[in-house]
Amino acid sequence: MSEKFSPTLRIGDLSDFIAPSQACVVSLKGLKTTTPNTRKRDKPEVAIANREQDDPVKISLKDCLACSGCITSAETVMLEKQSLDEFLSNIDKGKAIIVSLSPQSRASLAVYFGISPLQVFKKLTTFFKSLGVKAVFDTSCSRDLTLVETCNEFLCRYKQSQLNIDEKSNPSLPMLSSACPGWICYAEKQLGSYILPYVSSVKSPQQTIGATIKHHICQKMGLRPDEVYHVTVMPCYDKKLEAARGDFVFEVEQEDANKNSLRITEVDSVLTTGEVLDLIKLKAVDIETLDDSPLDKMLTNVSEEGYLYGVPGSSGGYAETVLRYAARMVFGREIEGPLAFRSLRNKDFCEVTLEVDGKVVLKFALCYGFQNLQNIVRKVKMGRCDYHFVEIMACPSGCLNGGGQIKPKLQQSPRELLQSLETIYMENILVKDPFENPLVKSLYDEWLDQPGSEKAKRHMHTEYHPVVKSVTAQLHNW
Template sequence: ACSGCITSAETVMLEKQSLDEFLSSINKGKAVIVSVSPQSRASLAVHFGLSPLQVFKKLTTLFKTLGVKAVFDTSCSRDLTLIESCYEFITRYRQCHLTTDEKSKLALPMISSACPGWICYAEKTLGSYILPYISSVKSPQQTIGAIIKNHICQMLCIRPEDIYHVTVMPCYDKKLEAVRDDFVFQVEAQGEKITEVDSVLTTGELLDLVKSRSVDFASLEESPLDKLLANAAEGGHLYGVHGSSGGYAEIIFRYAAKTLFGKEIVGPLNFKTIRNSDFKEVTLEVDGETVLKFALCYGFRNLQNVVRKIKAGKCEYQFLEIMACPSGCLNGGGQIKPKAGESAKDLIQSLELKYMENVTEADPLENPIIKGLYAEWLDEPGSEKAKKHMHTEYHPIVKSITSQLQNW
């Protein structure tokens, strides 16, 4: 979504994120861990006529045959990002509504941060006025990287520098996200630099791997899942939140309604379509007054409209789930393309149905793996440790005089 703003240093880093690099890392004796996104699972499931669970089990077989040590699931780390986002929203809401100074009034709207296409656009095009509104919570991709390289490595008795962590994503911009300096850390002062995510493969590149090895994917055996970081229940089914781009607006809305206004919302939220199917809003009324107003805003045209309103101080929303791609992440540029004779619209409909096929809807706050991560490592949502490992910051990119002159 944002390929127009790649620097030459980023180009060099991106060239390293290839199938060849991934395969050679296994041969170099690194402990390779792969984290698969639920959108990629859905894309492969539609392509091969399987369920997301079957795809996940067959991918586990494929990767382990190649020598991969573990195969994880980013819907698990997404639950952690959702919990941190809920707490950040409540903090911002109270700051905005319970204090009188003008600066605190700028705590809202809060804007989701999981889409690197949007972040890249905001940093390189919109400038510093928009960045304070963007949630400081890392994306599910970076969160799972931080969990693996800071915590899981200790459980597995592997040094973080000996792990090569690959994600499978619906999106090329996730490669750009993985090479940000903000997602590199050092364990010791003079130690090696550790990257949370060493390489990103798109769903399409994974399909290329299947084809290049002449693997009959649908006939592969189904291996047991690595349950350390996967939303897979004992009964053998997958669980997670609804929402093909992460369900940020929905989960934060329900949490805020309960925490701030004592309203438990049962059943689906009533999202109203505004202008087009990629712009929807949901409201909560208490005593005839609208107290919460959130929006989903997908695609560049919609996000540019909403950004104009924020700049003019006329945005009526308290939370915005912004995604650069029309229809969100299921429709990412790295997904498998429609088959001959299939329209893009038909494919996205199939993906939306497939995404939650036999996946049980579950509250992130009840995720036993995430509860364990807080108990063993992060203490509690919003803690100092959570801020250190699960949050980040954004940087306005000031264009050099030369590039401004070139544009001019």
């Protein structure tokens, strides 16, 4: 599998093969093969083992069930619907294009061009709008929404664990973060049912901004959800797989006489940071001399004074935000200043505790990269994990080091690049508590009611599904 994906997803897919007598599950569901004269050789194809080499089944990203049964890498399947070509063709079709930019991608472009993250945001807004994009939003905003829901879920789980009822059949802690699709894919495909109850049900910032745009913001913009084509810019290819999950599709009734329903996807396409750089080069734009545009404030963490704001923590700040919240809500403690994370085995495995009267009452961890992740899940399986919350990310060093980020320049080592990214990530960005974010407050007031409400659960939370590894076993189950 490609180096572009997170190491966890790559290692998790080592068993990604089809046995000689087996065929793709999707082909059994009636997909047609391409005919030789219409087949495009430059498009991803899935070669099925019991077919002729010349007779591939063409399977789109949405069709693939990620059943682990494919002889090719899942990468080739998932890229077809999520490319620059697809993005540009949707602009040509006259769709209302909305782009949501991640703060990690912003940092990567800032280091590459030698400008600040705020300048990147303003210049990218100019660039995308020159192509016909309607609005450019900020996933720091939806990340705050994700964090508020995560804090609320943690509090519920913590209270349940204190009641000590049903803990064996319905375990509540440790709560494992859910924003990284590389980790989620590994958990579903390789770990399955024992680990999934521990995983937070809150959607990632990519999917919460998708749900917010397609269920709520598009109406404020005078658009129907089917008129909007929503593209995110993300630091990894794993996000493409996440966007294509069936859990993130909903149906709306059409206004025609037949009242047929339309399938709407929260995120229609994901471009990596590197692909956006390719687009800038393709259009021969000199980003540094491009004018700055005002930011679209509807879903962007920008203050009245023009400063960007958000939480520290280049992988989302989940452990930090939840710890501060739990300290305040459960123990009445306001934690001032930065948290004292201690490195354990390596810099990608750190823990932080809250002590009250000399006793550790909360124990949280950051766990990045496949090896650390494996240690944690082993402990959870054996019932020996004493953390209350673990922020899990598949990539070593977290999201700034995602496989879709811009590669180091000549003479620049990966370590130097990472240091530059970590420095620039919060440059001139105000630290703000997600609960104080006025955009998040108004989303609850206008739409979601309150954290953990029925509406919030419907739009901001999801479910996970253990994946049956063997195609044969899956077919037998049918």
